[in-house]
Amino acid sequence: MTLRHIIGLALIAAVLPLAVPWLGFVFTLAVGKGLAALGVAVLLRGGLISIGHALYFAVGAYATAFLMRNDGINEFLLLLLLSTVVATLVGLVVGVFMVRYRAIFFAMLNLAVSMVFFTLLSKMYHVTGGTDGLRVATPTLFGFAPSRVQFNSVLQYGSLILMIGAALIVDRYLRSPLGEALSAVHSNEVRLEYLGVSARRVILIAYAASAALAGLGGTVTAFAVGHIVPELSYWTISGQLVLIAVLGGIGGTPGAFIGAFFLELVRTFAVGFAADAWNVIIGIALLIVIFFLPEGLYGLLHRTGKQGSTP
Amino acid sequence: MTAILSVRDLHINFGGVKAADGVDLEIFPHELVAVIGPNGSGKTTFLNLCTGYISPSQGSVTFEGQAITDLRPRQITRRGIARAFQIPQLFTGHSLIDNVMLAIAAQRGIWQPFRPLAQREYLDEARRTLGLLSLDEAADLPTATLPEGMRKLADIAIALALKPRLLLLDEPTSGVSTAEKFPLMDKIVSVLRAGKITALFVEHDMDMVERYADRVLVWDAGRVIATGAPGEILRSADVLERVIGVS
Numbered sequence: 001m002t003l004r005h006i007i008g009l010a011l012i013a014a015v016l017p018l019a020v021p022w023l024g025f026v027f028t029l030a031v032g033k034g035l036a037a038l039g040v041a042v043l044l045r046g047g048l049i050s051i052g053h054a055l056y057f058a059v060g061a062y063a064t065a066f067l068m069r070n071d072g073i074n075e076f077l078l079l080l081l082l083s084t085v086v087a088t089l090v091g092l093v094v095g096v097f098m099v100r101y102r103a104i105f106f107a108m109l110n111l112a113v114s115m116v117f118f119t120l121l122s123k124m125y126h127v128t129g130g131t132d133g134l135r136v137a138t139p140t141l142f143g144f145a146p147s148r149v150q151f152n153s154v155l156q157y158g159s160l161i162l163m164i165g166a167a168l169i170v171d172r173y174l175r176s177p178l179g180e181a182l183s184a185v186h187s188n189e190v191r192l193e194y195l196g197v198s199a200r201r202v203i204l205i206a207y208a209a210s211a212a213l214a215g216l217g218g219t220v221t222a223f224a225v226g227h228i229v230p231e232l233s234y235w236t237i238s239g240q241l242v243l244i245a246v247l248g249g250i251g252g253t254p255g256a257f258i259g260a261f262f263l264e265l266v267r268t269f270a271v272g273f274a275a276d277a278w279n280v281i282i283g284i285a286l287l288i289v290i291f292f293l294p295e296g297l298y299g300l301l302h303r304t305g306k307q308g309s310t311p
Numbered sequence: 312m313t314a315i316l317s318v319r320d321l322h323i324n325f326g327g328v329k330a331a332d333g334v335d336l337e338i339f340p341h342e343l344v345a346v347i348g349p350n351g352s353g354k355t356t357f358l359n360l361c362t363g364y365i366s367p368s369q370g371s372v373t374f375e376g377q378a379i380t381d382l383r384p385r386q387i388t389r390r391g392i393a394r395a396f397q398i399p400q401l402f403t404g405h406s407l408i409d410n411v412m413l414a415i416a417a418q419r420g421i422w423q424p425f426r427p428l429a430q431r432e433y434l435d436e437a438r439r440t441l442g443l444l445s446l447d448e449a450a451d452l453p454t455a456t457l458p459e460g461m462r463k464l465a466d467i468a469i470a471l472a473l474k475p476r477l478l479l480l481d482e483p484t485s486g487v488s489t490a491e492k493f494p495l496m497d498k499i500v501s502v503l504r505a506g507k508i509t510a511l512f513v514e515h516d517m518d519m520v521e522r523y524a525d526r527v528l529v530w531d532a533g534r535v536i537a538t539g540a541p542g543e544i545l546r547s548a549d550v551l552e553r554v555i556g557v558s
Contacts, residue, residue, distance in 0.1 A: 173424050177416035180428045184402045184413055191400040194362070195417035195473065196388035205424070 005254040005301060006167040010160040013261065017156065024156040026268050027261065028224040031159040034260030035166055035217030037244035039210030044250045045174060046206055047186030048102065051238045052110030055094075055117050056211040058233030060087045060218030062121070065134040065228055076139040076154075080162075080219055087215020088208050095207035099200040114233055121230035133229035136222045152224075159220050166213060167253040173209065174253070182206050214241070243282070247289055249296020258297050313376070315340045315477055315509050316392075321360055321370035330356035331367060332533035338477070338511060343503060345520040345541070346513045347554050348530030354513045355397060357530070358479050362394050363387045374477065393475035397482050397513070399466035401454040407465055408450040411437040414472035440472045443502045444495075460487040464495070471502060478503065480512040484519065492516065496523055517555065521545055529554060 013031075017024035036057045043050050063083040067073045073082065094113055101109055121128045128134065138151045146154065173179045181202045184192050189199045222228045231237070240263070248259025263282060270278030293299050314337035321334040330353040338344055346354050359365045361372055363384045371380045379387050388394075402410050412433045416423070441447045444464045449457060454465055463486055470478055483499060484492045500523050503510050514520050520527060520541055527544040529537040531553050537544055544550055 172427075175427045175429070176424050177413065177421045177426070177428045178424045180405070180409065180413055181417075181421055183404050187402045187404040188400055191402060191469070192417075193384045194388055194394055194400065195414050195421075195469070196385045197417045197421050198385055202421075 002171045030260040030264040032217045032221035034257035036214040038256035039213035040241045041245040041250045042210045046182040049107045050110040052114030054233045054237035055114035056087045056214035057218035060215030061222035061228045074140045083219040084216045088212040091208045091211020099203040118233040171253045249298035251295045255298030329533040344511045345524035352530040353533040391476040393470040393473040394479045395467040395470045399462040403455040414469045478510040
């Protein structure tokens, strides 16, 4: 089911830009956000809401910029990998403290750490470029130096492959004993401990995985935009990631991407004819989802699929 | 014979209440021990102390010759003590069989991020475990929708799936109708005997105690006041007065 849905989504995202080329850029941004929102959705499975995951989004983006600085590493795939590894490691270190907290304390502590990071990015001008941010140059591809236009196409389709890969791997993880134990943290932590399982360790792995996804999303965004700013770690981005996860639905991994495509499309079109109203549109959509679609937009697709398959 | 569980001079106070006031006892392999006593006499606290849910202020708990006094519940569980609760502790977001499979996975190694929980081996074993307690028909139901009696059984099935060497059951048949109590306990006891599992069960129903227990521990005000075979204990006037209030 997941396979069919995520490939369907990727096909739509691959074909539409052939007719409307500028959509390619919008979709790449959507995949970047979707990857990070998938990380948030993973934690939601364990009943944990992070309103600070823009931290890892920014860590991924800044890791890429730092690695490329002074003619450092320029290879695209290597940068994707290393930036994700950096985000994962930061997630592991911060996670060691986060796993002690639940509910509102977990949410606020994540927010606090992300805002500290935002301040550091803004103030440490000599290292981070301050509020001016840093430029992310066009990387090389297996040694070749593509033009910006060529690279954008590679990034556009490459990010769709990343999206499929991430959705499938996370789907597998969530169905595994470790993933099911994460949902079990949500419903009964006491019983989990009495099965001999450390709830904190289960959460730590989920937290590191979610940081990895957010970091990967941040790297994709950095490459797409070519310039990064401290706002990537700002709390409104964290809020957006939660919004995307809830809007898309946490019932299946394609949900985060469906939410991200929806948000980016509404935002883009609203700029054209309702520049001041896009927040209202998103707000109303969220209300509709909360009241009528508790499983999110993906739940809608999922339900239609189920109705179709059972006579 | 060496004791599988031995408890020495266990103390814990909750404010002014002495929930454990110098508990001394031994449980021997393959025994089925009933724990009786009035409400508030410290029976559940004793289970909490043995499984690391609370730490005693004084005293020691030894399981299979090793001190487990200050270990956490998960460490104690991994050493072979499983517990079923007075109020069933289930994963309400999961189906019954998923609950049992999680226990099986926990026992064999939960740290598998890419194999599905619902793998053939686990499914078969979970069905077998549920079958032992006649729960197979409810396997695919969400545990949140099960009636109370089944929830109790589900909790015991989860504990059994851990393949414990010592099982602590807190009122295993409370919430189960009178007509179902004996058939249910028959099943539990036959599973325990077949698996050579030592067990301790807290019980209020003296008929159950008399029928199933090899030995009875009588609790009052945080202490074991008497121990012996059910026939002899349940005929003691002093015990009857303290536990049931019959003089």
